[in-house]
Each structure stands twice: as structure tokens, then as C-alpha cells.
Amino acid sequence: MGYDLAIFNFFHSFAGQSVSMDWLILFFGKYLAYILILGAVVLLWREKSWRHRVYKFALLALAVIVSRGLIAEAIQFFFFRARPFVQLDLTPVFNHGNVASFPSGHASLFFALAFAIFLFNRKVGSLFLLGAVLMGMARVAAGVHWPLDILVGALVGVLSALMVNLVLAKGSSKE
Numbered sequence: 001m002g003y004d005l006a007i008f009n010f011f012h013s014f015a016g017q018s019v020s021m022d023w024l025i026l027f028f029g030k031y032l033a034y035i036l037i038l039g040a041v042v043l044l045w046r047e048k049s050w051r052h053r054v055y056k057f058a059l060l061a062l063a064v065i066v067s068r069g070l071i072a073e074a075i076q077f078f079f080f081r082a083r084p085f086v087q088l089d090l091t092p093v094f095n096h097g098n099v100a101s102f103p104s105g106h107a108s109l110f111f112a113l114a115f116a117i118f119l120f121n122r123k124v125g126s127l128f129l130l131g132a133v134l135m136g137m138a139r140v141a142a143g144v145h146w147p148l149d150i151l152v153g154a155l156v157g158v159l160s161a162l163m164v165n166l167v168l169a170k171g172s173s174k175e
Contacts (some may be wrong), residue, residue: 007147011140015093025093029138060116067112067160076100085143093142104145107136108155115161
């Protein structure tokens with residue numbers, strides 16, 4: 001908990017400093033998610049080949065489902081960790097329910113999405129990965145996650161995207 005608390009305190013020290021800083025934390029921690037999802041939809045929609053569009057959709061959807069819907073949920077079920085605003089009696093920058101903090105569902109979902117995109121488009125995927133990192137940092141600054149929640153969520157997301165990509169690649173090579 002030592003490093004986790006020290007890193008949390010560093011990021012959370014930005015909260016409450018100014019209206020502008022709190023707005024940035026709110027935007028990156030809560031609303032950037034909608035932009036990333038919309039961006040992924042547009043990226044898929046712009047794919048000219050129907051076959052490639054379906055493959056990429058399957059990659060993104062399955063990576064997100066495996067990461068957030070299966071692995072992160074299973075970990076949260078067995079390893080409950082209170083959120084920082086509950087454990088430290090803080091007021092978070094934005095409202096959030098008092099559900100399991102570890103691993104971060106947002107990090108597992110958006111790192112899975114970003115890394116899956118990175119696997120087929122490095123340039124755009126790098127932007128999505130940057131967005132996922134900024135979202136994770138903002139959620140720590142907001143007081144709704146510990147740094148370790150974000151780190152493990154990111155790891156779950158990246159590994160899920162790699163695993164799904166491997167399975168889909170093997171399946172499509174058999175055709």
C-alpha cells in the first residue's frame with residue numbers, strides 16, 4: 001500500500017486546486033470514454049472491406065468482453081478493494097458508486113479496446129492508448145481508483161486483446 005498511497009497522493013493533489021483542473025480530471029476520467037467509443041465505431045465504419053470490418057469488430061468486441069466482462073469481473077468478485085474516496089474519506093471529483101475498485105473496469109475495458117486497435121492500426125491505436133493512460137491517471141486524480149487498480153486493469157486489457165487476437169488469427173488462418 002506504501003507506493004500505491006504515495007502515487008495516489010501525488011495524482012490526487014491536483015484535485016481541488018482549480019475549477020479548470022477539476023474540469024480536466026472530470027473530462028478525462030469520465031467523458032473521454034464516450035469519445036473513445038465513438039472513435040472506435042468511426043474507425044470500424046471507415047473500413048472499406050466488409051470482411052475486415054467484421055474481423056476488427058470481433059477483435060474489439062471480444063477483447064472488451066473478455067477483459068471487462070469476464071476477467072475484471074471475476075477478479076472484483078474474489079478480491080474486493082475499497083475505493084480511495086471511501087477508504088480515505090475523501091470527496092471524489094465526480095460521483096461514483098461504492099463498488100469494487102480492483103481492478104479498474106475502465107482501465108481493463110479501454111486498454112483492451114486501445115490495444116486491439118493498436119494491433120491493426122499502430123498510429124490510431126497509439127492515440128487510443130494515450131487516451132486510456134490519461135483516463136487512468138484522471139481516475140486516480142479524481143479519487144475513484146488506486147494506481148494499482150489502473151495498472152492491473154491495463155494489464156488485463158492488453159493481455160485480453162493479445163489473447164483474443166491470437167485466437168481469431170488462428171481461427172481465420174484455418175479458412
